[in-house]
Amino acid sequence: MKAEQQFDYIIVGAGASGCVLANRLSAEPSNRVLLLEAGELDTRPEVHSMDGFVSLWGSDLDWKFFTEEQSALSGRKVLINQGKVLGGSTAINAMMYVKGNPLNFDTWNALGADGWSFKDVLPYFKKSEDFELGGSEYHGAGGPLSIRVCPDEVMRSQEFLNAAAELGYDGTDFDYNGSRQENGAAFLQFHINPDGSRASASTAFLNPILDRSNLTIKTGAEATRVIFNGKRAVGVEFVQDGETKVAGAEREVVLSAGAFVSPKLLLLSGVGPAKDLGALGIPLVADLPGVGKNLQDHMQLPVVFRTKDNRPQTRLLTGNALFVKTRPGMNAAPPDLQLNFTPSMPGPLAPVLNIPFPVCIFLPILVQPFSIGEVKLRSANPLDAPSINPNYLNSPADVDVFVQAVRLIRDMASTRAFSDVIDAEIAPGPSTNLDGYIRSQTSTLWHPAGTCKIGQDAHAVVDAELQVYGVEGLRVADASVMPTVTSGNTVAACFMIGEKAADMIL
Numbered sequence: 001m002k003a004e005q006q007f008d009y010i011i012v013g014a015g016a017s018g019c020v021l022a023n024r025l026s027a028e029p030s031n032r033v034l035l036l037e038a039g040e041l042d043t044r045p046e047v048h049s050m051d052g053f054v055s056l057w058g059s060d061l062d063w064k065f066f067t068e069e070q071s072a073l074s075g076r077k078v079l080i081n082q083g084k085v086l087g088g089s090t091a092i093n094a095m096m097y098v099k100g101n102p103l104n105f106d107t108w109n110a111l112g113a114d115g116w117s118f119k120d121v122l123p124y125f126k127k128s129e130d131f132e133l134g135g136s137e138y139h140g141a142g143g144p145l146s147i148r149v150c151p152d153e154v155m156r157s158q159e160f161l162n163a164a165a166e167l168g169y170d171g172t173d174f175d176y177n178g179s180r181q182e183n184g185a186a187f188l189q190f191h192i193n194p195d196g197s198r199a200s201a202s203t204a205f206l207n208p209i210l211d212r213s214n215l216t217i218k219t220g221a222e223a224t225r226v227i228f229n230g231k232r233a234v235g236v237e238f239v240q241d242g243e244t245k246v247a248g249a250e251r252e253v254v255l256s257a258g259a260f261v262s263p264k265l266l267l268l269s270g271v272g273p274a275k276d277l278g279a280l281g282i283p284l285v286a287d288l289p290g291v292g293k294n295l296q297d298h299m300q301l302p303v304v305f306r307t308k309d310n311r312p313q314t315r316l317l318t319g320n321a322l323f324v325k326t327r328p329g330m331n332a333a334p335p336d337l338q339l340n341f342t343p344s345m346p347g348p349l350a351p352v353l354n355i356p357f358p359v360c361i362f363l364p365i366l367v368q369p370f371s372i373g374e375v376k377l378r379s380a381n382p383l384d385a386p387s388i389n390p391n392y393l394n395s396p397a398d399v400d401v402f403v404q405a406v407r408l409i410r411d412m413a414s415t416r417a418f419s420d421v422i423d424a425e426i427a428p429g430p431s432t433n434l435d436g437y438i439r440s441q442t443s444t445l446w447h448p449a450g451t452c453k454i455g456q457d458a459h460a461v462v463d464a465e466l467q468v469y470g471v472e473g474l475r476v477a478d479a480s481v482m483p484t485v486t487s488g489n490t491v492a493a494c495f496m497i498g499e500k501a502a503d504m505i506l
């Protein structure tokens with residue numbers, strides 16, 4: 001099929017990384033850039049309010065992916081929401097902004113991602129950022145993305161900070177996005193605008209440049225495969241309004257469709273494990289055994305206490321955090337536990353949770369999982385959802401992180417700081433079998449990563465410049481390229497990946 005239109009660059013997916021790329025690549029007026037997005041425009045008001053986004057989960061702005069049956073979760077299939085709209089998951093996410101631990105990036109570097117150590121990536125985090133407290137060694141000012149310290153007053157919990165201090169952690173003026181991430185309690189930072197509206201990838205990186213004549217944005221345009229001429233990517237096939245179309249790329253195609261769809265598109269295009277592609281009748285372009293492998297995701301577990309006081313509901317879901325290591329010997333390892341805290345009922349969840357008494361909620365998050373999974377094609381039909389198997393909690397060490405987390409939470413709940421606040425543990429409850437509670441109540445924190453990892457080993461999919469091995473003119477730039485998932489909510493690293501990818505391309 002002949003390309004209807006020629007571009008220099010085609011970016012597939014207008015999420016965290018894709019919108020940054022569209023902005024930076026089209027800043028050079030001679031670059032003709034096409035941004036393809038399967039979802040629609042982000043016109044729904046719920047996208048833009050601080051507390052409306054939960055109602056979008058399960059809507060037509062959500063891919064609503066399900067995992068395969070998870071054997072360590074008694075066969076549960078877990079729903080993993082992912083944004084299907086301009087802005088991608090940044091249009092429906094909880095907006096927490098966590099760069100990750102410096103050791104995460106130094107680990108990437110040690111695993112073969114040359115030029116991705118913390119020192120190397122910090123300038124790209126700062127380039128995007130407009131931190132409300134100003135620029136510094138660790139924060140950027142004047143970038144497109146507004147970052148604010150927990151703008152929900154009800155959410156800010158001095159008790160949580162004091163309780164952490166009683167247990168020996170830093171509890172005063174701590175910044176987990178600063179020189180040290182672990183062992184300090186702090187109010188979370190958010191990608192939210194000064195007027196309280198969501199700062200999404202689309203509002204921050206696309207809205208200011210919509211008048212660029214060299215940038216074309218097509219929405220409702222679902223990419224179905226990359227077109228190759230021999231080994232060179234020369235375009236993208238996509239479906240829009242029920243019609244199959246082709247756009248040509250004279251320089252490069254960049255896949256930024258997220259950790260589930262970027263590997264899916266590679267596989268549909270003949271780039272992946274030869275045996276699997278052969279079984280589906282997909283012509284092979286490059287035999288890359290690692291495509292879709294190395295899937296890593298964060299998991300969360302609610303730990304709920306009845307409180308003595310009845311505070312107003314919060315607007316955000318959570319807003320206080322502490323990052324810790326759960327095993328004593330983890331000296332040079334990044335933290336494996338993020339502990340979030342919400343001091344009263346989170347307003348957006350109140351209708352769903354329907355709890356008739358006042359509560360506070362601790363949310364431990366497993367941020368360095370040992371359980372690794374994979375994404376595969378279900379069929380050769382590009383419109384089928386991929387088969388997703390994260391192997392959640394298959395490693396007993398991952399269950400143990402939650403066991404340690406519940407211990408830490410109980411210690412915190414027993415501090416002087418919480419003595420006037422906390423009444424009784426409701427869930428899991430002191431007599432509940434903890435292993436059973438963990439396996440039945442954990443769910444995704446929606447942070448899939450790693451399925452097209454940077455590296456130099458046999459399962460690496462892209463090199464340190466994010467170029468797909470074995471072909472030309474094709475990169476991946478999104479959560480898929482992380483060799484290991486970061487210790488904290490992933491969006492900040494995805495913005496950073498977009499910035500660094502654009503810099504390398506230009």
Ligand SMILES: Cc1cc2nc3c(=O)[nH]c(=O)nc-3n(C[C@H](O)[C@H](O)[C@H](O)COP(=O)(O)OP(=O)(O)OC[C@H]3O[C@@H](n4cnc5c(N)ncnc54)[C@H](O)[C@@H]3O)c2cc1C
Pocket residue numbers: 012013014015016017018036037038039057081082083084085086087088089090092093094095096097098221222223224256257258259261445446447448477478479480488489490491492494
């Ligand atoms: C409910 C939820 C809550 C979250 N909360 C937080 C949080 O508070 N803090 C945080 O740091 N992270 C959070 N995250 C995760 C964070 O949003 C993601 O890590 C980040 O957005 C991933 O960026 P990405 O560029 O890899 O993919 P996305 O941002 O998901 O973008 C991928 C884009 O590609 C599009 N696409 C997919 N397939 C195709 C196709 N075939 N053709 C064209 N376009 C396609 C998608 O529609 C989407 O727009 C949350 C995510 C979710 C879903």
